[in-house]
Amino acid sequence: MKGPFLSQILTFVGVDSNNGIYPLAYAIVETENTDSWKWFLECLGDDLDMHANSNFKFISDKQKGLIPAIAHIFPCAEHRYCLRHIYENMRKVWRTTEYKEHLWNCAKATTIPEFETLMREFRSYDVEAYEWLINIPPHYWARSHFSGRQFQICCSIICVKFSTLIKKCIGPLTPTGERLLQANISSASQYTARWNGVGKYQVKGPWHDQHVVDMGQMTCSCRKWELTGMPCKHAITTINEMADNGEQVGELYTYVHKVYWLETWKSMYYFTVDPIKGRSMWPKSDYPTTLTPPPHHKQP
Structure with missing residues (x-):
């Protein structure tokens, strides 16, 4: 930050159900170090009900002190580099x-x-x-x-633009989710599936592309279904084969992870932050302690 009291802003963002950047938290600290990141992550964990054994993934560009802070506060979390x-x-x-x-x-x-x-x-x-x-x-x-552990984060934010956009959407999936699913449906037309008799299918396509789909575990050996939560072209081929054989498979979107569902996207932007009145209307505090600016340290 610029000004007489130079500080650092720490930020934490996620990805919403439509693959958009989703601001979660920010904090102003004196310097960027391990202690500042630990404090920030502790506050974040309290607000989002994250515990030491939470299986979240953090992506960063290896900022100062962040890696040891994550390892200390969330030892079960996975860390990725941007x-x-x-x-x-x-x-x-x-x-x-x-x-x-x-x-x-x-x-x-x-x-x-x-x-x-x-x-x-x-x-x-x-x-x-x-x-x-x-x-x-x-x-x-x-x-x-990467492991196939999936997660989702929801919190409150004021965003009229997204609320308006969401109201215009129809169907069970977000626009991004629908686009990804349709692309996989189109690719699946070039593949064939053969049942092994016990819930697994061998799916074969062009260019020696052959994988095994396990419908009981909802996984594919290509790992795309597991990593993204979106049924891959091999899984969609399998579901189509099951339907052709008279099995009750239900709607295709039900095989998509709920993070892509439109109702999940709506719930993320349902709550809002109330607007506040101007400073002249703020109540005066009777607290005897006066907050003073932080000590000034000249930055290199």
């Missing part, structure tokens, strides 16, 4: 577009064999860049190494 910041550090040395494509292809792979294949391609393209990237543990940035 891929955009990793790429910004990479492009300081390797500037061409091909490096970005290799990085993002490796990061988007959903299975470890696919990740290893793409990393070998990257190594054959540039050994030095590969060695730089492999020094960052893949469980921090590669989707193939």
Whole structure:
């Protein structure tokens, strides 16, 4: 912050059901260090009913003191690094577009064999860049190494724009959820499923793409259903095969995680923050203590 009392603003945002940035909390602290982050995370945990064993995921660009603070306050949480910041550090040395494509292809792979294949391609393209990237543990940035634990966060915020937009939406899913589902439905038309007799299906498509769908566990060996909460093209092919064989499968949207449901999006923006009156109408405090500005420390 600018001004006579230089401070830092710590912020915490999430993603709403329509893949939009969702402000959750902010705090003004004297400096950015482990103690400040611990205090901020403790307050955040109290407000959102998060406990030490909560299975949340935090994504950051490795700010000062944040990593040890998360490990101390939420030891069961998973920490991820922002891929955009990793790429910004990479492009300081390797500037061409091909490096970005290799990085993002490796990061988007959903299975470890696919990740290893793409990393070998990257190594054959540039050994030095590969060695730089492999020094960052893949469980921090590669989707193939992520667990399938899912979560959602809801809180109050004043937002008339989103409330108006939500009222115009129809259907069971948010616009983003519907778009993702329709894309998978379109891709599923090229695949066929074969039942093994005990709840599992072998799904085969073009380009030697073959995976196993377990409808009992609602998982696919491609891991996209598990990682995103959205049934992949292999799962949709399986559901269509089940319906063709006379099984009662229900509506397709019921296989989508509720984080994408329109009713979830509505509940996130249902409560609002009340407007307040001007300073001249604020009640005067009788509390004997006077709050003074924080001590001034000259920043480097």
